[in-house]
Amino acid sequence: MTRVGLIRLAVIVAMIGALELACQTGLIRHQTIIAPSEMATSLYALLASGAINADIERTLGIIVIVIAVSIALGFALGLVIHALPRLREALDPLFATYYAVPIFIFYPVLIAIFGLSPIPIVLIGVATAVVAMIIATLNGLDRVPRVLTKVARVHRLDAVTAAMTLQLPAAAPYLFTGVKLSVSYGFIAVIAAEFILSPAGLGRDIADAYSDFNNRRMYALILFLLIVATVVNTVLHALDVRWAERRSGGRT
C-alpha cells in the first residue's frame, strides 16, 4: 500500500475508533448512534439470517439497471447531441442548471402514473444519473484531439470505425468520470426513492427501522450500503488510476 493509502486508512480507522470510544463511554447516546462494533455485529447477524436478502437483491438489482441504462443512454444521447451543434447550443443551459433542479419533486408524479412498482424508482434514478453521463460524453468528445480526425481520414476509416477505434478510446477518461458520477447518483437516487415511498428495498427497510426506533437494524443497513458503495467506488477508482497511469505514466 502507498504512503497516501496508509494515511487514508489511518484517518478512517481513527474516525471509527473515535466514534467507537464516544459511543462506548456514553458521550454519544445509544439512542442516537450505536457503536460501530455493534453495527458490524448487527449486520453480520442480519446477513447470516437471510432476512434482508430479498431487499438486497431488489435494491442492488434496481441500482444496476439504473446505472446501466444511465450510462448507455447518456453515452448515446451525448454522441447525438455532440453531432448536432444547434441542438447542443439549445440544451447547454439546461445541462448547466439541471442539478440545481430538485428532480425528486417528480417522484410522486411518477408513482401516480406507474404505481408503487420499481418503475418510478428506475425512472427517477435514470433522470438523476443520465445527465452526468451526457455531460461527460460531450466533454470527452470535445477533448478528442483534432489530429485524430485527420489520422482517421489518412487510414480511410468510416465514421463508425473512427468513432469506435479512435474517438471513443480518446474520450474514455472523461467518459469514465461520467460512469463514476452515474454510479454515485444511481445509488443515491434509488436509496432515497425507496426511503421516501416504496413497498420494499433497503431504503424502505432503513425508513421502517428508523420509524420503529430499531437503531441496531437501521445502522446495520446503513453500514451495509456504505460498504457496498465504498467497494464499488474503490474498484472504479482503481481502474481509473490504472488507466490514467497508462496514459500519462512516468517517462523513460
Added chain:
Amino acid sequence: MNAVARDIHAQLSAVTRIFPGAGNQPPVNALGPIDLDLRKGEFFAIVGPSGCGKSTFLEVLAGLQRPTAGTVTFEGKPVSGEVAEGIGVVFQEDASFPWLTVWDNAAFGLRRSGVADAEVRRRVDDALAFMGLKDFARAYPSQLSGGMRQRVCISRTLVLQPRLILLDEPFGALDAQTRLLMGDEVLRLWRSTGATVLLITHALDEAAMLADRVGAMSARPGRFIEIIDTGWPRERDSKIVAEPAFGEITGRLWDRLRGESLKALGHAGMTTTAAG
C-alpha cells in the same frame, strides 16, 4: 506516357485554397495559385513564413482538403477530398494513441486493412526495429519522449509501405539536437523505402539538410517564390551541416524568405528596407 510524365509522382496544377470568412469576415485566400511536380523518389521540402499555407498545401495534396480550384494528381489519378492508397501522413501534433502500446500503435493501420496477422507481425517488428523502438514495443506512448512518440507515428505510417510520405513539421516540437538525429532517421527511411517524401518545415536548416529540392513559399496566399536544387548526394546525413554549400543554401533561402516573413508578421513597410 513520356519519360518526364513517368517521372512525376504527384502533381498540383493551378491549385488554390480559399477558406470562407467567418461571419462578416472576407474569405481567406490561403494558397496559390500554385503548381508543383513532385518527382518519383525525391525528397522535397517546403519552407515559408508562418501562416503561408504550407500545411494547407500538404493537406490538399494528401486529400484531406479539397482545392478551391485546380487539380491534384497522385500517380496519375486525381486526388480530391479523400486520402489515396499509397499516401502516408505524419503530423506535427502527437498523434500516437495513448491507450495502445507502441506495437499496437504501429499495427493500427495494418489491422484495419485486412493484412494477415503474420504479415502484420513481420512489418511491425521490422518498422519498430528500423525506428529503434524494438525495446519499447510493450511500452505506452506516455512512457516515451516526444521524439520517440513521433517515431511511433512514423512507424505507423511506415508499416503501410506508402509510396508518398507527407511530413507536416514532424519535428516541430523537438529540441535542435533531437531534430538533427530525427533528420538522419528520415533520410535513412527515405533511402530504404524509395518513397517520395514531402516535408513541411519552418526550419531552413532542416530543409537545406534533408531535401533534394526546397520550395520557398511566399507569405499568404502561399506560392513558390523559388525552388532550390540542393544537389546533395542520395547518401547523406546530418554531417552535411558542416559543408560550405549547406550555409550557402540556408543563406539563399533566408534571403528569399526574410521579406516574406516580415510581411507575414505585418511589417510590410520593413520589407523594402530589408530588401534594400
